[in-house]
Amino acid sequence: MGSMLFSPYRLRGLELPNRIMVGPMGQYSARDGCLGAWHLMHLGSMAISGAGLVVIEATAVNPEGRLSPRDPGLWNDEQEAALAPILAFCREFGGARIGMQITHSGRKGSVSVAWEHQRVIPVEQGGWVPRAPSPIPYPRRTPPLVLDEDGMDGLVRDFVATTRRADRLGIELLEIHSAHGYLLHNFLSPLTNQRGDAYGGSRENRMRFPLAVFDAVRSAWPAHKPLGVRISAVDWVDGGWSLDDSLAYAAALKARGCDYVTASSGGAVPEQKIAAAPGYQVPFAEAIRRATGICTVAVGLITEPRQAEDILAGGRADLVGLARRMLYDPRWPWHAAVELGEEFFYPKQYERAHPSMQSGDFLRPSRAA
Ligand SMILES: Cc1cc2nc3c(=O)[nH]c(=O)nc-3n(C[C@H](O)[C@H](O)[C@H](O)COP(=O)(O)O)c2cc1C
Secondary structure (H helix, E strand, O other), X not given: OOOOOOOOEEEOOEEEOOOEEEOOOOOOOOEOOEOOHHHHHHHHHHHOOOOOEEEEEEEEXXXXXXXXXXXXXXXXXXXXXXXXXXXXXXXXXXXXXXXXXXXXXXXXXXXXXXXXXXXXXXXXXXXOOOEEOOOOXXXXXXXXXXXOHHHHHHHHHHHHHHHHHHHHOOOOEEEEEEOOOOHHHHHHOOOOOOOOOOOOOOHHHHHHHHHHHHHHHHHHOOOOXXXXXXXXXXXXXXXXXXHHHHHHHHHHHHHOOOOEEEEEOOOOOXXXXXXXXXXXXXXXXXXXXXXXXOEEEEEOOOOOHHHHHHXXXXXXXXXXXXXXXXXXXXOHHHHHHHHOOOOOOOOHHHHHHOHHHOOOOOOOOOOOO
16 A cells, blocks of 8 residues: 555645645745745755645745845735746646745844844844734834734735735645744734734634635635645743634634645744654644644654654644755655655656666666666
8 A cells, every 4th residue: 555645635626746745944035025046946956856745935925024134025026027937947847736825924024034043133224113913022123013904904905915926926825824923923822912902802803813814815816726824833831822722723714715724833932932852743733633624734843754654644634844854855755755665756857866777877768768
């Protein structure tokens, strides 16, 4: 019997050739929100990696929605045009389906790139004022501007406009970022949402804006294309967003036509105590899957083929997401396939690297000959 990892999986009208997702990974290498040469190499190599799905990094729906000035965006024509050749490469040469994560950074925005330690960039030095549900700054960052209903309506429109651009580009799957302490997570978590209106207070109220964004994006995104949501399943802080909250959120998302939930965690506040260990977030994916029946993606320190296979075979998740491991070893899916006795996708140009072609002389021109 074949492995689960290399079995196909259907999300609405999209057939994934296998269960390996390359998680979204910010590269801090965009200019004016436009992807460029680095992304062609990075996403191109992920597209030919043998993974079933590659999700393009968190892409902002407006300028203030970026985390750093080097984050990508998809709010103007120039950004849309810059993505086109990268997607064309992935389509022509890759085996993976291509999705995109769309985001607003909320109260964490206006910082330097990761390798410059995400230090605050003040407005006077070219930064911007972050947006948030409540006037509670992330420590050592610019105090946010509190969103009023007009601001929230504008944001919903920005999410919709980005969704339309993504569709026009032929992106096949969309993921809304509602994790890691960014805007939608700011609304969900009681640690960062202390509003007194219909968008704060009870869990139902705190979920209202993220669900409104979901509904608007779902309506603008074609019915045959899958839409998922990345959540922080817990805040890792007493009194913060909890797994129970996530079960309620996932159930509400499912009822609205959400196709999958990726169970990440943390990011709301620096006091979090994250118990990171191999597969440490898998129990969240499992609990959400069992309680709601929604397709879940397990992510976080999944590094070994057998580990990934066991997660799927044990019914703990439907897909596995890999991030850092794929940067370290972009051929991980090939190696996993060999270990699990499966065939795998490779571009014709690299055919002679296939294990069946690596022994003996190099003069045989192709596998079929
Ligand atoms: C360089 C880098 C950039 C990341 N950028 C994003 C992002 O844009 N959106 C997101 O939801 N998660 C992001 N993450 C989190 C990963 O998608 C993933 O959830 C996390 O790294 C845990 O998986 P891993 O142990 O396989 O790396 C990023 C992680 C890394 C290492």
